[in-house]
Amino acid sequence: MLGVGRGGPVGELTPLPADGGAAGPPTGTPPAAPRSESSLRGGDRPCRAGARLPAATSSASSSGGGRRMSEREAWVVLASIDGLGPVSFGALLRAHGSARRVLEVAARRGGAGRLVAGAAAEDLRLAPEVAAAVVRAGHGSRALLARLASAGVEPITAEDDGYPPRLRGIELPPPVLFVTGDAGALATVRAVAVVGTRRPTDDGRSTASQIAAVLAAAGATVVSGLAVGIDGAAHAGALLAEGATVAVLGSGHARLYPPAHAHLAREIVRTGGAVVAEVPPDADPRPASFPRRNRIIAALADATVVVEAGERSGALITASWALEQGRALFVVPGPLGRPQSTGCNRLLRAHPGEVRIVAGMDELLEDLGYGIPLAVRRRRLERSESPLPDAGAVLARLGPAEAAVVRRLLEGPATADSLAGAADLQAATVLAVLTRLEEEGLVVGAFGRYRLAGALGGLRSVRAGHRGRLPAGASHL
Amino acid sequence: MLASVLSATLHGLEGRPVRVEVDVAPGLPGFTIVGLADAALREARERVRGALRNSGFVHPPRRITVNLAPADVPKAGSALDLGIAIAVLVGSEQVTPRGRWAMLGELGLGGEVRRVPGLLPMVAALARRGAGRVVVPAEAVDEARLVPGIEVVGASTLAEAADVLRGRRVAGRGPASRAELVPLEAPPIVPSATGGTDEDVPNLADVRGLLEARRALEIALAGGHGLVLIGPPGSGKTMLARTIPGILPPLDDDEAREVTIVASVAGAAPLRGLVRRRPFRAPHHTASYAALVGGGPRMAPGEVTLAHHGVLFLDELPEFDRPSLEALRQPLEEGQVSVARVGRAVVFPARFQLVAAMNPCPCGWDGDPAARCRCPGGDPERYRGRISGPLRDRIDLWVGVPRIAPRDLLRAAEPESSAAVAGRIAAGRARQVAGRGRLNGRLSGRALRSAAALDRAAERRAIALAERAGMTARATERLVRVARTIADLAAADRVATEHLEEAARYRPPAGDRRAAFGAA
Numbered sequence: 001m002l003g004v005g006r007g008g009p010v011g012e013l014t015p016l017p018a019d020g021g022a023a024g025p026p027t028g029t030p031p032a033a034p035r036s037e038s039s040l041r042g043g044d045r046p047c048r049a050g051a052r053l054p055a056a057t058s059s060a061s062s063s064g065g066g067r068r069m070s071e072r073e074a075w076v077v078l079a080s081i082d083g084l085g086p087v088s089f090g091a092l093l094r095a096h097g098s099a100r101r102v103l104e105v106a107a108r109r110g111g112a113g114r115l116v117a118g119a120a121a122e123d124l125r126l127a128p129e130v131a132a133a134v135v136r137a138g139h140g141s142r143a144l145l146a147r148l149a150s151a152g153v154e155p156i157t158a159e160d161d162g163y164p165p166r167l168r169g170i171e172l173p174p175p176v177l178f179v180t181g182d183a184g185a186l187a188t189v190r191a192v193a194v195v196g197t198r199r200p201t202d203d204g205r206s207t208a209s210q211i212a213a214v215l216a217a218a219g220a221t222v223v224s225g226l227a228v229g230i231d232g233a234a235h236a237g238a239l240l241a242e243g244a245t246v247a248v249l250g251s252g253h254a255r256l257y258p259p260a261h262a263h264l265a266r267e268i269v270r271t272g273g274a275v276v277a278e279v280p281p282d283a284d285p286r287p288a289s290f291p292r293r294n295r296i297i298a299a300l301a302d303a304t305v306v307v308e309a310g311e312r313s314g315a316l317i318t319a320s321w322a323l324e325q326g327r328a329l330f331v332v333p334g335p336l337g338r339p340q341s342t343g344c345n346r347l348l349r350a351h352p353g354e355v356r357i358v359a360g361m362d363e364l365l366e367d368l369g370y371g372i373p374l375a376v377r378r379r380r381l382e383r384s385e386s387p388l389p390d391a392g393a394v395l396a397r398l399g400p401a402e403a404a405v406v407r408r409l410l411e412g413p414a415t416a417d418s419l420a421g422a423a424d425l426q427a428a429t430v431l432a433v434l435t436r437l438e439e440e441g442l443v444v445g446a447f448g449r450y451r452l453a454g455a456l457g458g459l460r461s462v463r464a465g466h467r468g469r470l471p472a473g474a475s476h477l
Numbered sequence: 478m479l480a481s482v483l484s485a486t487l488h489g490l491e492g493r494p495v496r497v498e499v500d501v502a503p504g505l506p507g508f509t510i511v512g513l514a515d516a517a518l519r520e521a522r523e524r525v526r527g528a529l530r531n532s533g534f535v536h537p538p539r540r541i542t543v544n545l546a547p548a549d550v551p552k553a554g555s556a557l558d559l560g561i562a563i564a565v566l567v568g569s570e571q572v573t574p575r576g577r578w579a580m581l582g583e584l585g586l587g588g589e590v591r592r593v594p595g596l597l598p599m600v601a602a603l604a605r606r607g608a609g610r611v612v613v614p615a616e617a618v619d620e621a622r623l624v625p626g627i628e629v630v631g632a633s634t635l636a637e638a639a640d641v642l643r644g645r646r647v648a649g650r651g652p653a654s655r656a657e658l659v660p661l662e663a664p665p666i667v668p669s670a671t672g673g674t675d676e677d678v679p680n681l682a683d684v685r686g687l688l689e690a691r692r693a694l695e696i697a698l699a700g701g702h703g704l705v706l707i708g709p710p711g712s713g714k715t716m717l718a719r720t721i722p723g724i725l726p727p728l729d730d731d732e733a734r735e736v737t738i739v740a741s742v743a744g745a746a747p748l749r750g751l752v753r754r755r756p757f758r759a760p761h762h763t764a765s766y767a768a769l770v771g772g773g774p775r776m777a778p779g780e781v782t783l784a785h786h787g788v789l790f791l792d793e794l795p796e797f798d799r800p801s802l803e804a805l806r807q808p809l810e811e812g813q814v815s816v817a818r819v820g821r822a823v824v825f826p827a828r829f830q831l832v833a834a835m836n837p838c839p840c841g842w843d844g845d846p847a848a849r850c851r852c853p854g855g856d857p858e859r860y861r862g863r864i865s866g867p868l869r870d871r872i873d874l875w876v877g878v879p880r881i882a883p884r885d886l887l888r889a890a891e892p893e894s895s896a897a898v899a900g901r902i903a904a905g906r907a908r909q910v911a912g913r914g915r916l917n918g919r920l921s922g923r924a925l926r927s928a929a930a931l932d933r934a935a936e937r938r939a940i941a942l943a944e945r946a947g948m949t950a951r952a953t954e955r956l957v958r959v960a961r962t963i964a965d966l967a968a969a970d971r972v973a974t975e976h977l978e979e980a981a982r983y984r985p986p987a988g989d990r991r992a993a994f995g996a997a
Binding site: 199202413417420428429432433434435439446447 | 978
């Protein structure tokens with residue numbers, strides 16, 4: 001076991017008597033566990049021994065009857081601390097040997113000072129408020145773990161076998177990932193990130209859906225950021241093709257941002273995908289957390305496709321992470337003078353030879369090396385089953401008014417005027433129908449314009465844009 | 478010699494009788510006014526002096542003291558001019574009065590008697606005080622005669638007013654003691670099929686497309702709900718709002734009385750009779766706080782009061798400054814606005830219906846299909862966030878007004894005329910007033926619940942719709958309130974699920990500054 005016994009129980013974290021820690025210097029006792037030079041770099045995995053402890057390890061506690069916290073739980077507690085990023089996490093771990101030990105030290109009198117000193121020994125200036133947060137987390141660790149359980153969020157530490165292998169290779173991998181859904185979706189053979197601006201053109205939106213649907217049909221997991229715009233369209237496209245998709249959040253699961261995509265997030269989980277965050281469930285969305293989140297998006301995929309990105313789009317950050325992490329980067333070029341394509345075109349210019357163009361769906365699959373469908377997919381295709389959901393079935397379960405409105409929307413976005421005209425309905429009826437369709441997640445509207453979403457969102461574009469590879473599903477539409 | 482004449486001053490929308498006492502005494506020539514007179518009133522001295530001289534009278538070279546009683550009531554404005562001048566004439570024995578007359582009017586240096594704002598409430602105050610006869614500016618005789626129980630005579634000059642007092646001039650006397658406040662000429666506003674009521678009021682038949690916004694406008698006007706139209710520049714928001722005067726029903730008698738008093742105090746134009754037309758006010762967004770809410774040196778009513786029982790249209794809503802927008806909350810809630818200044822506070826009626834238009838973002842193009850919006854990230858949300866939550870909660874209907882391609886515009890169905898819409902609005906309003914005594918826009922709590930008469934299925938639906946949108950309790954009420962009006966337009970006794978479903982469309986764009994309602 002680690003050097004935990006020396007300190008006493010950490011689980012309930014009864015503050016230790018001052019002499020309890022007197023055995024070691026203030027910088028922390030040398031860890032019993034093998035010390036790793038670069039705790040979070042490369043394939044090196046710190047505190048291997050600690051991580052092997054099963055989460056449910058319980059040994060009798062000397063006081064209070066509370067069970068001891070496992071090293072894994074200690075990782076989760078540490079990683080949940082606001083302001084404690086992978087760098088500080090690594091430094092603290094190196095300084096004290098294990099996460100449990102860090103919390104132990106924090107729980108002692110003058111713990112914050114010891115933490116700062118320990119970090120200083122690792123060339124890290126630990127902010128006093130972060131040190132104080134560690135001390136608080138040490139005292140509130142049980143509540144924190146209980147909160148995770150109540151939020152239904154599963155932590156995966158870098159020590160766990162389920163930790164996505166793609167993440168291990170990057171600089172500063174998140175020590176802990178918070179996951180809802182199927183963690184297996186994080187480690188599929190094929191994974192591509194599809195990202196772009198939050199304010200795309202309609203063309204960009206359907207291109208994103210189309211690319212995502214094609215990738216999903218080719219058996220790839222589609223990774224994106226759950227943002228409005230291109231990200232949302234990409235997730236929806238993947239869902240449409242019944243593929244797995246992974247959303248990486250910039251906030252906690254309970255503070256899902258944007259709230260408008262809560263439904264989409266539930267769909268992603270329901271259909272075998274995963275929603276992932278680097279921060280605990282109650283972390284607020286903050287401007288600074290989104291660029292950080294982007295490194296995970298890029299890292300979870302073999303390649304990143306930027307569909308539309310303005311001059312200062314966050315998607316460009318994802319793109320540069322992809323290049324830095326040595327992943328392939330694809331860009332959908334756009335016309336000159338269209339602001340939504342400025343960023344894409346500049347990427348092409350800035351990195352000749354590194355950034356590739358999406359010249360078409362078949363070409364993209366070929367360039368990705370996804371030319372040959374995975375076995376399962378191939379079988380499906382051989383049985384000439386449509387990878388598309390049966391839109392006919394969706395229409396069939398709708399009422400006549402709803403179906404009439406949806407049929408009009410399959411032609412493209414429309415206003416209430418066109419819907420009323422095409423479906424031959426009163427304004428009042430059209431508006432009530434739109435509310436019902438919106439509840440079903442089939443339609444979204446902004447400022448008087450409505451378009452299909454969810455299960456039907458990418459349908460038109462996929463059918464129009466990708467002839468040949470996908471057998472025509474729902475041809476009766 | 479001491480002389481005294483009854484006159485009046487204005488406090489908010491109320492008249493207050495004032496006794497003008499003048500002492501013309503031997504001594505060093507001078508002219509003093511005492512009794513809490515404001516700046517305009519202190520200058521009365523010069524106007525009275527000029528008017529006397531230029532009307533063939535003599536400004537007596539004596540010590541003149543004017544006392545305005547009661548001494549502790551602040552007096553404002555120029556309506557006391559005529560009373561002061563007449564009292565001076567009587568006090569200096571240039572005019573021998575035969576009978577008692579109250580006097581109201583401003584004087585010009587040439588002796589003209591001019592119209593003053595607020596004549597109607599001032600005459601009414603005199604009538605309540607028991608004054609039997611009043612001289613008013615000739616051009617405002619019609620306005621003064623709206624008040625029952627008092628004889629009104631018009632004078633266009635100081636000399637004429639003096640003649641009335643001497644009993645020499647009786648011509649032009651109107652019938653005294655009207656039994657009640659009856660309009661002299663009150664043509665009810667009947668929207669014609671061709672063009673509203675005025676040439677400058679566009680007809681709904683000329684507004685093509687905008688089906689959703691037209692429907693929202695109809696619901697808003699039928700139920701007295703607040704309405705915000707959100708759309709890019711050129712989408713027709715302002716045009717749609719300008720059709721409102723042509724589709725609003727005329728005022729009923731009680732409302733007309735209140736609106737006429739406000740119009741009198743505003744004093745923009747001489748009133749010819751009871752105002753029957755609902756006010757439609759459209760102040761520019763650069764309007765000052767005082768202009769919007771009321772106040773200023775004269776304690777004049779602001780736009781919210783001028784729009785009493787009518788519509789206050791605020792174009793470019795987020796461009797109004799924040800204090801002005803927040804000041805709308807009280808009138809929206811209570812139907813009145815209190816304006817406090819040092820030493821006095823006035824409560825003005827302000828039961829207006831708010832209709833506003835706004836762009837979705839500073840550049841106006843957020844949500845555009847070609848994504849023409851140039852606003853930096855977060856700006857559109859911040860722009861919409863200028864409408865604070867509490868104000869947002871007090872506005873029942875929000876509707877997007879998309880820009881329509883010219884092709885679709887031509888293909889759109891032939892729009893209904895203002896007359897057809899006005900008919901439905903009037904019928905819907907009549908249902909509400911007959912059934913509940915007030916418009917749905919002012920229903921809440923228990924009254925709303927009983928009015929909605931939700932059956933179990935509808936109640937479940939209301940809760941589901943509210944929960945899905947993450948609505949607050951207030952927003953849930955808003956949903957039911959709007960649904961009640963939709964049901965009234967459909968002549969339904971109970972609010973049914975389809976009414977709720979339509980009402981759910983008119984929710985505000987996500988208010989917490991997060992994602993607007995464009996998702997996925």
